Amino acid sequence: MKRDPLKPKGGFYYYMQSTSGIVGALLLIFMVIVSICAVFGWLPHDPLEQNVEFAMQGPSTTFWFGTDEFGRDIFSRSLDGMRRSLTVSVSAVSIAATIGVTLGILSGYLGRWFDQLVVRLSDVIFAFPAILLALAIVSTLGNSWYQTSLAIAVVYTPIFIRVARGPVLTVKEMDYVKVTRILGFSSLRILRKHILPNVTAPIVVQVALSLSWAILTESGLSFLGLGTQPPNASLGLMVSEAQSIAAFAWWALFFPSAFITIVVVGLNLVGDGLRDALDPARRSS
Amino acid sequence: MIKPLLSVSGLGISTVQDPRTLVNSVSFEIMPGEAVGVVGESGSGKTLTALSILGLLPRGVAVAGGSIVFNGTDLTKADPETMRNLRGSDISMVYQDPMTALNPVMKLGRQLLEVIESHEKLDNGSVARVEAALREVGIPQVERAMESYPHEFSGGMRQRVMIAMALLLSPKLLIADEPTTALDVTIQQQILALVSEQRRKRDMSMLWITHDLGVVANLVDRLIVMYAGNIVEAGTVQEIFTNPQHPYTHGLLSSLPSRTDKSRKRLTSIPGVPQKPWLVGNTCAFAPRCFKATSECTASAPKLVGSLEKSVACFHPMGDK
Numbered sequence: 376m377k378r379d380p381l382k383p384k385g386g387f388y389y390y391m392q393s394t395s396g397i398v399g400a401l402l403l404i405f406m407v408i409v410s411i412c413a414v415f416g417w418l419p420h421d422p423l424e425q426n427v428e429f430a431m432q433g434p435s436t437t438f439w440f441g442t443d444e445f446g447r448d449i450f451s452r453s454l455d456g457m458r459r460s461l462t463v464s465v466s467a468v469s470i471a472a473t474i475g476v477t478l479g480i481l482s483g484y485l486g487r488w489f490d491q492l493v494v495r496l497s498d499v500i501f502a503f504p505a506i507l508l509a510l511a512i513v514s515t516l517g518n519s520w521y522q523t524s525l526a527i528a529v530v531y532t533p534i535f536i537r538v539a540r541g542p543v544l545t546v547k548e549m550d551y552v553k554v555t556r557i558l559g560f561s562s563l564r565i566l567r568k569h570i571l572p573n574v575t576a577p578i579v580v581q582v583a584l585s586l587s588w589a590i591l592t593e594s595g596l597s598f599l600g601l602g603t604q605p606p607n608a609s610l611g612l613m614v615s616e617a618q619s620i621a622a623f624a625w626w627a628l629f630f631p632s633a634f635i636t637i638v639v640v641g642l643n644l645v646g647d648g649l650r651d652a653l654d655p656a657r658r659s660s
Numbered sequence: 661m662i663k664p665l666l667s668v669s670g671l672g673i674s675t676v677q678d679p680r681t682l683v684n685s686v687s688f689e690i691m692p693g694e695a696v697g698v699v700g701e702s703g704s705g706k707t708l709t710a711l712s713i714l715g716l717l718p719r720g721v722a723v724a725g726g727s728i729v730f731n732g733t734d735l736t737k738a739d740p741e742t743m744r745n746l747r748g749s750d751i752s753m754v755y756q757d758p759m760t761a762l763n764p765v766m767k768l769g770r771q772l773l774e775v776i777e778s779h780e781k782l783d784n785g786s787v788a789r790v791e792a793a794l795r796e797v798g799i800p801q802v803e804r805a806m807e808s809y810p811h812e813f814s815g816g817m818r819q820r821v822m823i824a825m826a827l828l829l830s831p832k833l834l835i836a837d838e839p840t841t842a843l844d845v846t847i848q849q850q851i852l853a854l855v856s857e858q859r860r861k862r863d864m865s866m867l868w869i870t871h872d873l874g875v876v877a878n879l880v881d882r883l884i885v886m887y888a889g890n891i892v893e894a895g896t897v898q899e900i901f902t903n904p905q906h907p908y909t910h911g912l913l914s915s916l917p918s919r920t921d922k923s924r925k926r927l928t929s930i931p932g933v934p935q936k937p938w939l940v941g942n943t944c945a946f947a948p949r950c951f952k953a954t955s956e957c958t959a960s961a962p963k964l965v966g967s968l969e970k971s972v973a974c975f976h977p978m979g980d981k
Contacts, residue, residue: 550760556716557755558825559748560778568774572765 389652396648402641406457413458420448422455422608431624441626443616449627452608453634459609463520464589467527472582475535482536483543484566497533505530506595513601523602527589538581542574576653580646587642594635610635664689665865666833670726673708673717680938682721683708684889690833695859695866697876700886701934706869710835714751715743731832749779752831754839758819762810768821769806775828793824797854816847820854827858837869852879873912877901885909888945889937895970905977908946952976
């Protein structure tokens with residue numbers, strides 16, 4: 376079908392103009408498919424099954440990514456680990472984005488003491504290094520997957536507050552928002568239908584970037600022993616366990632690390648692509 | 661006797677902190693079906709007066725005294741929810757700049773429906789109502805317009821949409837704050853004609869705010885001239901144009917270019933710059949620029965005296981021609 380030259384081009388069109396966006400999307404789609412396989416248990420081996428007979432084997436046709444010191448299949452464990460990482464980071468970012476965006480928009484729109492309070496509180500959270508704060512929260516709460524996501528959510532909420540609040544300050548002074556007040560719209564309607572849709576672009580980009588940071592944080596926590604617990608697989612934990620045997624079995628360290636790298640790079644590239652697609656000033660061609 | 665629809669009396673507006681008077685004891689009335697124009701320079705307080713009627717004064721600015729009685733209720737004492745309900749339904753306003761006054765990410769039909777939804781429940785007839793409102797203001801291909809975004813429309817068309825939005829719930833009072841300054845002259849005429857026609861059809865009261873005497877001359881019944889937060893002269897258009905009493909009004913009128921005068925003389929201007937309203941004190945605000953000023957003018961402030969047809973706040977009015 377030929378496209379109508381007068382019809383305005385949609386966001387998807389502009390997204391597809393960005394090379395990094397396409398590459399990122401492909402990497403991400405790959406990782407999501409991999410995780411779905413793990414969810415349904417479509418794995419060549421049981422990720423928890425130990426078999427000392429096959430311990431420390433290099434990549435082969437049976438064990439695609441080789442095996443670790445207990446003879447567990449690294450390919451199956453990597454896929455399962457990917458699933459865990461994505462589950463934790465997606466739920467963490469969902470919580471952080473929901474709370475952060477709500478607070479950010481309210482604080483930008485209402486101003487006064489509420490704004491002061493929210494901004495100061497998020498400054499306090501910002502003052503701590505992300506991984507340290509997450510560590511502290513996880514060690515207090517416990518380390519099941521939802522507690523880990525909660526800890527990561529707390530750490531990333533202030534970023535969403537900032538990202539949402541800034542544009543609201545601009546948009547609420549726009550004439551079209553003044554007009555909604557002149558015509559007697561309720562504050563809730565103004566916020567939901569006239570301000571939120573006009574500040575989504577930076578939020579969407581922030582979601583992609585935060586997902587990649589959340590995956591790094593989750594891996595970091597697991598690496599330090601405070602995230603996913605053995606014998607369950609997690610990318611960070613696998614890297615941690617592979618340290619001692621890395622000298623003899625490079626594959627045990629390489630494949631989980633490669634997975635982390637691919638998903639983080641993929642999400643960052645998606646973030647770039649979204650930024651290019653959503654920013655009218657960058658739509659040069 | 662007909663009761664006025666809007667009756668503003670002794671309205672004062674000032675900043676909240678470090679009180680500075682911005683509008684000083686303004687009184688006027690608008691009868692049902694009457695159009696009143698408020699003329700004044702930037703900073704004369706005309707826009708603030710209009711915003712105070714809507715209860716939408718900017719942050720840090722508040723009503724300092726007086727009352728605004730609309731249809732029997734004092735709006736200066738009304739709670740925010742009552743004011744919200746009044747805005748858009750009983751009192752509406754057409755905004756200055758149509759280019760930025762529509763939400764860029766919402767379809768026009770939806771934006772108009774939002775107005776109904778803010779005050780009433782949507783029903784099966786709502787879409788037809790919106791379409792009728794758009795047709796009324798001369799939007800072609802209404803069904804298509806409903807599905808369009810604001811950027812697909814020109815400035816004139818967007819202002820028509822804004823007018824449709826303001827008129828959608830049949831307000832009793834329509835405030836127009838320089839609704840044509842952002843448009844080019846030919847479109848300006850069309851929009852002015854459209855608003856006038858709608859006013860007559862609906863027998864609606866109007867408050868036109870403008871700095872351009874030429875624009876309002878044919879649109880309003882009565883004129884109010886504001887200077888530095890005060891009303892200096894008020895009266896029927898006929899009276900003010902043919903027989904201005906206040907030296908300021910006189911100066912404004914003589915600064916208008918005339919179509920019949922072919923002498924190619926320079927336009928007359930008023931010397932000096934407008935006084936800041938909060939620096940006026942108990943004097944005539946115009947005294948420093950006035951060619952008729954005497955010591956009396958700086959000793960006390962003149963009161964607005966006269967009838968509805970004609971009133972002036974001046975110790976030394978121009979006198980009859």
